[in-house]
Amino acid sequence: MRVLLVEDDDLIAHGIQAGLRARGLMVDGVKTAAQAEAMQSAVHYQVVILDLGLPDEDGMSLLQRWRAGGMALPVLVLTARDAVEDRVAGLRAGADDYLLKPFDLDELVARLHALLRRAAGRSVAIIEQGALRLDPERGEVTLHGRPVVLSRRELALLAALLHARGRILSSDQLKDSLYGLSEEIESNALNVHIHHLRRKLGADLIETVRGVGYRFNRVDA
Amino acid sequence: MSLRLRLLLMIGVSLSLLWGGVAVWMLRDLDDEMRRTLDQRLAMSARMVAGLVSQNPAAWDTRSGTTGISTLTVPATAKGIACQVSSLRGEVFARTPGTTPAAIATTTPGFAEREIDGERWRSYTVEAYGLRITTADRLTERDTLLRDVMAAAIVPFVVALIGSLIMLWIGVRSGLVPLERLRQTLACRAPDALTPIPDAPMPRELRPLVDTLNQLLARMREAISRERRLTSDAAHELRTPLTALKTHLQVARITHGKDAETALDYAEEGASRLQHTLQQLLTLAQVEGPFSWDEAQRTDAGEVARLAMRDAAPNTSGRFVLVNDDPAVELALPQALAVTALRNLLDNALRHAPAEHPVSLEIQSTQDTVCFRVCDSGSGLSADELTRVTQRFWRRDAGRGSGLGLAIVVAITERCGGSLALAQRPTGGLEARLTLPRTKPVSSN
Numbered sequence: 234m235r236v237l238l239v240e241d242d243d244l245i246a247h248g249i250q251a252g253l254r255a256r257g258l259m260v261d262g263v264k265t266a267a268q269a270e271a272m273q274s275a276v277h278y279q280v281v282i283l284d285l286g287l288p289d290e291d292g293m294s295l296l297q298r299w300r301a302g303g304m305a306l307p308v309l310v311l312t313a314r315d316a317v318e319d320r321v322a323g324l325r326a327g328a329d330d331y332l333l334k335p336f337d338l339d340e341l342v343a344r345l346h347a348l349l350r351r352a353a354g355r356s357v358a359i360i361e362q363g364a365l366r367l368d369p370e371r372g373e374v375t376l377h378g379r380p381v382v383l384s385r386r387e388l389a390l391l392a393a394l395l396h397a398r399g400r401i402l403s404s405d406q407l408k409d410s411l412y413g414l415s416e417e418i419e420s421n422a423l424n425v426h427i428h429h430l431r432r433k434l435g436a437d438l439i440e441t442v443r444g445v446g447y448r449f450n451r452v453d454a
Numbered sequence: 455m456s457l458r459l460r461l462l463l464m465i466g467v468s469l470s471l472l473w474g475g476v477a478v479w480m481l482r483d484l485d486d487e488m489r490r491t492l493d494q495r496l497a498m499s500a501r502m503v504a505g506l507v508s509q510n511p512a513a514w515d516t517r518s519g520t521t522g523i524s525t526l527t528v529p530a531t532a533k534g535i536a537c538q539v540s541s542l543r544g545e546v547f548a549r550t551p552g553t554t555p556a557a558i559a560t561t562t563p564g565f566a567e568r569e570i571d572g573e574r575w576r577s578y579t580v581e582a583y584g585l586r587i588t589t590a591d592r593l594t595e596r597d598t599l600l601r602d603v604m605a606a607a608i609v610p611f612v613v614a615l616i617g618s619l620i621m622l623w624i625g626v627r628s629g630l631v632p633l634e635r636l637r638q639t640l641a642c643r644a645p646d647a648l649t650p651i652p653d654a655p656m657p658r659e660l661r662p663l664v665d666t667l668n669q670l671l672a673r674m675r676e677a678i679s680r681e682r683r684l685t686s687d688a689a690h691e692l693r694t695p696l697t698a699l700k701t702h703l704q705v706a707r708i709t710h711g712k713d714a715e716t717a718l719d720y721a722e723e724g725a726s727r728l729q730h731t732l733q734q735l736l737t738l739a740q741v742e743g744p745f746s747w748d749e750a751q752r753t754d755a756g757e758v759a760r761l762a763m764r765d766a767a768p769n770t771s772g773r774f775v776l777v778n779d780d781p782a783v784e785l786a787l788p789q790a791l792a793v794t795a796l797r798n799l800l801d802n803a804l805r806h807a808p809a810e811h812p813v814s815l816e817i818q819s820t821q822d823t824v825c826f827r828v829c830d831s832g833s834g835l836s837a838d839e840l841t842r843v844t845q846r847f848w849r850r851d852a853g854r855g856s857g858l859g860l861a862i863v864v865a866i867t868e869r870c871g872g873s874l875a876l877a878q879r880p881t882g883g884l885e886a887r888l889t890l891p892r893t894k895p896v897s898s899n
Contacts (some may be wrong), residue, residue, distance in 0.1 A: 242698065244692055244695070244698035244702075244720055244723055244724055244727070244742070245694065245697050245698045245701060245878070247702075247720055248697075248698055248701030248702045248704075248705055248720060248724075249701060249707065250706045251702075251705040251716070251717055252704060252708070252711060255705060255708045255709050256708070286690075299718075313689065313690040313693035313694055313697070314686065314690060315689065316686060333693075334693045334694065334696070334697035335693055335697035335700040335701070336697065336700075337698075337700075337702075337704070337705040338701060338705065339704075418630045437561055
C-alpha cells in the first residue's frame with residue numbers, strides 16, 4: 234500500500250513515516266497543499282493522510298477541491314482539533330476517517346487498512362482468493378492453509394494485485410505501490426519480485442498481459 | 455412582596471385614608487350645618503307666627519272675652535313639629551294638636567331642649583305683642599332627617615372609593631404588563647443561555663435595564679468564545695508536540711538499531727518542544743493571573759539585559775551587541791518579568807536572524823522609562839504579519855516556537871504599564887522596542 238502523508242510538522246511527519254514504513258507501508262511525505270496536489274496527480278496512491286493545518290492552505294479546502302475534482306482516494310484526516318464541529322466539518326468535506334492527535338501508531342495503521350479494504354469493497358480484513366488468504370495488517374499469507382513467507386516487497390506486490398480484483402495493473406502502477414519516491418528502482422526489479430511470487434505461490438497466479446501489465450488469477454481451492 | 459401588591463397596598467391604603475378623612479370632615483360639617491339650619495327655621499317659624507298674629511291682635515285679646523283654645527289643623531306629615539301661642543301669663547290661645555301646653559311652653563325666650571313624655575324636643579320661644587309663641591321640633595324627626603341626608607352624601611362617596619380602588623387595581627395591573635412580560639421572557643430562558651433578550655417594544659424605563667443586560671450578555675458571549683478559542687488553541691499546541699513524542703516512542707519500540715535511536719532522538723525533541731510550550735503557557739497564565747513576584751529585589755536594566763541574553767542563548771551570547779548608556783537605571787517592575795519579556799524578544803531575533811548575524815540590543819533611558827531596542831537582520835515581517843504577530847499561538851512557520859513569546863511580552867507590558875512596538879527596519883529585519891517604566895529617582899533634598 235502506498236500512502237501520501239500531508240503533514241507540515243517535520244517532527245510528526247518523520248515519526249509517521251518511520252512508523253508506517255516499519256509496518257510495511259510505502260509513505261511519501263509532503264508539507265504543503267500545493268505539493269500534495271502535485272504528488273497526488275503524479276503518483277498512484279492508495280490512501281492519503283491529511284493534516285488540516287497546512288501553511289499554504291487549509292487542509293479542509295484542499296480536500297473539498299479534491300472531491301469536487303472527482304478524486305476518489307480514501308482520505309484520513311489527522312488533526313489536533315477535537316471539537317465535534319471540526320470532525321463533522323471534516324467528514325462533510327469528504328474525509329473518510331478522522332483521527333485525533335495524539336494517536337496510536339497501530340490504530341493509524343489499522344484504520345488505513347480498513348479504509349483500503351472498504352475502498353476495495355470488502356468488509357473483512359482478510360483477503361481471500363480461492364485457496365489464497367492474505368491478512369494485510371499482519372502481513373501473513375497462507376496457500377491451501379499452509380503459511381507462505383513473503384518479503385516486504387512481495388507482500389506489497391501481492392496486496393496491490395489482490396486489491397485490483399482482477400483488473401490489469403500497469404508496471405508503473407505496481408512500481409508506485411512498491412517503492413517510495415526517494416528509492417532507486419532497478420529496471421528489472423519488478424520482474425524479479427513477480428518471479429519470486431510465482432515461485433512461491435504458483436506460476437499461473439500472476440498473468441502477464443502483454444503490453445499492458447499484470448493481472449491476478451484466481452487460485453482454485 | 456411583589457411590586458404589584460406593594461403598589462396596590464400603598465396607593466389603596468393612602469387613597470382610602472384620604473377619602474375617609476375627607477368624608478368624616480364633610481359629615482361633621484354637614485351635621486353642624488343641618489342643626490344650625492333647622493334651628494334657624496325653628497326660630498323663623500316662631501317669628502313668622504308672631505308676625506301673623508300681630509296683624510290681628512284683637513283676635514287674641516283676652517279682654518274681648520273670646521277665650522278658649524283654637525286648635526290648628528296640622529297635616530299628619532308634619533308630625534313632630536309643634537307650635538303654641540299663649541299669653542305672657544300662660545293662657546294658651548292656640549296650639550298644634552297632641553302637644554301639652556305646659557310641657558312645650560317655656561317661660562324664657564330662645565332655644566331650649568326638653569324631654570316630654572319620653573321624647574326629646576327642641577323649642578324656640580319668642581315674646582312679642584304680649585304673646586309668647588313657641589315652636590318645637592321633635593329630635594327623633596331631626597335625627598332621621600340628618601341620617602337621611604348623611605346617607606345620601608356618603609353613598610356616592612363609598613361608591614367612588616370602591617370605584618377608585620377597582621380602577622387602581624386594573625391600572626396597576628395593566629401598567630405593569632411590560633414588566634411581567636419581561637419577567638416571563640427571562641423565566642423561560644435556559645440558565646446558561648447567552649443569547650440577547652428579544653427586542654420587544656417596551657416602556658422607556660425598562661429600556662436601559664434590557665440594554666445593559668444585553669450588553670453584559672454580549673460581553674460574556676465574547677469572553678466565553680475567546681476563552682474557548684484559547685483553550686482549543688492551547689489543546690492544539692500541546693497535542694502537536696505530544697503527537698510527535700508519542701509517535702516516535704512507538705516507532706522506537708517497533709524498530710531496531712539506528713532507526714530506533716533516531717526515533718528516540720526525535721522523541722526527545724518532541725518532549726523539549728512540549729516542555730517549552732507548557733512553560734510559556736504557564737508564564738502567560740502567571741503574568742495574566744493574580745500572582746505576585748518578589749518585588750523587593752532591585753531591578754536594574756543592565757542586569758536585566760545580562761540575564762535575558764544569558765537565558766536566550768546560553769552558548770552563543772557572543773551574537774549580541776549591547777549598547778547601554780546608563781547601566782544603573784532601575785526598573786519599576788519585578789526582575790523576573792522584565793527578564794522574561796526581554797528574553798522572548800531576543801529569542802525571536804535569534805531565531806529569525808540568519809545564523810552568525812549579530813543581534814543588537816540598545817538600552818536608552820528617559821525621565822520615566824527605559825527602552826530596550828532589539829534589532830535583527832532577518833527577513834522581518836509584512837504589514838499584515840505585524841498586526842497578527844502578538845496574537846496567541848500565531849506563528850509564521852509551523853513547529854518553530856510556541857507562538858506565545860510576543861503574547862507574553864504584551865501581557866507583561868499590560869501588567870506593568872509599559873509598551874511594545876514592532877516595526878520593519880528600513881535596512882531589513884525587525885526592530886522591537888520594549889518600553890518599561892522606571893523607578894522614580896529619589897530627590898536628593
